[in-house]
Amino acid sequence: MTGPAPGQVTAPEIDRLEGKDVSTNSLKASTDRGRAGDKIFSGISLAAGVLILAVLFSVAVFLLVQAAPTFVADPAEVTGGNGFTAYILPIVIGTVVAATIALLIATPVGIAVALFISHYAPRRFSRAFGYVIDLLAAIPSVIYGAWGYIVLAPQLAKVYTWLAENLGWIPFFTGPASQTGKTMLTAGIVLAVMVIPIITSLSREIFLQTPNLHEEAALAMGATRWEMVRMAVLPFARPGIISATMLGLGRALGETMAVALVLSPGALVASLVKSGNQTIAAEIALNFPEAFGLRLNELIAAGLVLFVITLIVNMIARFIITRHQEFSGAN
Amino acid sequence: MSKRIDVKDLNVYYSKFLAVEDVNINIEARSVTAFIGPSGCGKSTFLRTLNRMHEVIPGARVEGEVLLDGDNLYDSAVDPVSVRGQIGMVFQRPNPFPTMSIRDNVLAGVKLNNRRISKSDADSLVEKSLQGANLWNEVKDRLGRPGSGLSGGQQQRLCIARAIAVSPQVILMDEPCSALDPISTLAIEDLINELKSEYTVVIVTHNMQQAARVSDKTAFFNIAGTGKPGKLIEYGDTTTIFNKPAVQATEDYVSGRFG
Numbered sequence: 001m002t003g004p005a006p007g008q009v010t011a012p013e014i015d016r017l018e019g020k021d022v023s024t025n026s027l028k029a030s031t032d033r034g035r036a037g038d039k040i041f042s043g044i045s046l047a048a049g050v051l052i053l054a055v056l057f058s059v060a061v062f063l064l065v066q067a068a069p070t071f072v073a074d075p076a077e078v079t080g081g082n083g084f085t086a087y088i089l090p091i092v093i094g095t096v097v098a099a100t101i102a103l104l105i106a107t108p109v110g111i112a113v114a115l116f117i118s119h120y121a122p123r124r125f126s127r128a129f130g131y132v133i134d135l136l137a138a139i140p141s142v143i144y145g146a147w148g149y150i151v152l153a154p155q156l157a158k159v160y161t162w163l164a165e166n167l168g169w170i171p172f173f174t175g176p177a178s179q180t181g182k183t184m185l186t187a188g189i190v191l192a193v194m195v196i197p198i199i200t201s202l203s204r205e206i207f208l209q210t211p212n213l214h215e216e217a218a219l220a221m222g223a224t225r226w227e228m229v230r231m232a233v234l235p236f237a238r239p240g241i242i243s244a245t246m247l248g249l250g251r252a253l254g255e256t257m258a259v260a261l262v263l264s265p266g267a268l269v270a271s272l273v274k275s276g277n278q279t280i281a282a283e284i285a286l287n288f289p290e291a292f293g294l295r296l297n298e299l300i301a302a303g304l305v306l307f308v309i310t311l312i313v314n315m316i317a318r319f320i321i322t323r324h325q326e327f328s329g330a331n
Numbered sequence: 332m333s334k335r336i337d338v339k340d341l342n343v344y345y346s347k348f349l350a351v352e353d354v355n356i357n358i359e360a361r362s363v364t365a366f367i368g369p370s371g372c373g374k375s376t377f378l379r380t381l382n383r384m385h386e387v388i389p390g391a392r393v394e395g396e397v398l399l400d401g402d403n404l405y406d407s408a409v410d411p412v413s414v415r416g417q418i419g420m421v422f423q424r425p426n427p428f429p430t431m432s433i434r435d436n437v438l439a440g441v442k443l444n445n446r447r448i449s450k451s452d453a454d455s456l457v458e459k460s461l462q463g464a465n466l467w468n469e470v471k472d473r474l475g476r477p478g479s480g481l482s483g484g485q486q487q488r489l490c491i492a493r494a495i496a497v498s499p500q501v502i503l504m505d506e507p508c509s510a511l512d513p514i515s516t517l518a519i520e521d522l523i524n525e526l527k528s529e530y531t532v533v534i535v536t537h538n539m540q541q542a543a544r545v546s547d548k549t550a551f552f553n554i555a556g557t558g559k560p561g562k563l564i565e566y567g568d569t570t571t572i573f574n575k576p577a578v579q580a581t582e583d584y585v586s587g588r589f590g
Contacts, residue, residue, distance in 0.1 A: 216387060217493075220382065220384055220419065223412070
């Protein structure tokens with residue numbers, strides 16, 4: 001490095017002589033390298049966040065505005081003639097029942113399959129198996145619906161007849177059973193089949209992330225494999241399992257096509273083996289094409305109710321997860 | 332309640348790779364035995380064969396015998412689960428269960444063995460184990476808090492409490508202090524000194540001063556080169572190993588000339 005010749009006045013010195021603020025601290029020199037990247041990236045992520053909120057907000061506003069006429073309409077004019085509440089309540093119950101059946105079946109099965117893949121199956125086999133499960137999640141719901149309609153329902157009809165004859169004293173199985181098998185229970189089972197891959201895929205990923213440290217801790221104490229799973233894997237995966245179940249529930253609540261194909265709808269009945277009942281999503285899909293005027297507002301109001309149900313369910317799930325945060329190992 | 336370990340002609344394999352070759356060693360009951368040696372020489376692998384924890388890794392297997400008071404751990408009728416119930420282990424990194432309270436961590440192993448334990452028995456066992464691990468005074472007011480909220484050294488002592496709560500015959504420690512600060516290390520070393528009055532303790536350590544401080548006997552493991560199996564080079568009283576080792580490699584290692 002060659003400095004200025006002795007006696008010569010350098011540019012910074014001229015600045016100093018002229019009273020300008022010159023700093024010799026090289027750390028203060030701005031380095032634009034990287035700074036721009038930071039700004040662009042934070043701008044993009046902010047924009048993405050705002051966009052999501054804006055979409056959610058606009059959907060909510062759309063639902064509210066379009067649904068509003070239903071709430072102020074003359075009760076006699078609403079479908080059924082007894083006001084919106086009387087119209088919506090049976091299908092809200094139907095929606096919740098269908099989703100509940102689906103989750104009651106899908107959660108234990110999904111977790112068991114995920115555990116099998118992550119902790120029990122031979123490694124080579126488990127990879128192929130996991131791939132198949134992921135494929136199942138990608139099958140369009142109309143195909144599940146068609147399968148439920150053509151294959152599953154006729155098979156289940158026989159089971160339903162037996163259930164109605166032998167367990168008919170339980171309100172859920174009161175006869176006479178549907179001869180086509182197109183009932184609430186079938187819808188719930190088809191939904192379960194659709195939800196299982198979602199719960200399985202997500203749970204498997206979480207199970208695989210269980211720290212080796214904790215699995216070994218359990219094994220070194222003399223835990224069997226199942227005890228190790230209960231002691232280390234499941235507690236660790238708990239928030240993930242809840243999230244997976246919630247995603248599954250989201251699909252079960254909102255599923256339209258499969259339910260529309262598999263269920264022959266009707267009035268609310270307690271029996272799950274009779275035809276009858278309806279879900280919000282299927283109700284909207286079946287009636288939307290011919291709806292106009294107040295009927296259209298009604299259906300959108302039904303959509304609003306579904307939106308609110310989903311919101312409440314998700315908030316409950318969040319609450320359950322955060323309640324145990326202290327013991328999550330995140331600290 | 333402590334038993335001796337005799338290892339006869341033990342070879343440890345990962346699939347086809349011979350990781351540790353031909354180890355013969357006799358570990359006395361109620362003593363502290365240290366395994367020292369450079370990284371990758373198989374001392375941790377060998378330690379894990381003493382409670383069959385190496386089997387957790389797919390493809391790992393052994394040839395030879397490990398006798399716990401004369402009973403072979405590798406007899407075909409022996410369940411590794413019951414072996415691990417008798418030979419406890421403390422790991423390199425503290426690993427209390429994050430989802431459990433301090434109290435539940437201590438009781439975790441006990442609940443595996445006999446599921447029903449009365450609350451008063453559990454309380455006294457928790458106190459006894461935590462006192463045995465020199466942790467009681469620090470945590471007695473927060474037994475219901477998560478174990479992961481403790482400092483690293485406290486967590487490691489919690490793991491020791493968890494190990495001694497099931498009254499094992501032997502406690503294996505795999506570099507228990509390598510993730511800890513000097514003060515916590517000292518606390519664990521004091522604890523090891525107390526544990527040997529009741530338990531057989533085997534400790535793997537990278538820290539030669541630690542081996543010299545805590546152990547009665549020391550085993551030096553070495554490896555001829557990458558890809559070669561680890562071997563037990565020399566085993567004897569700690570004072571002998573550190574002052575008058577019989578083998579040149581041991582002397583080079585303990586005097587800091589390599590490793």
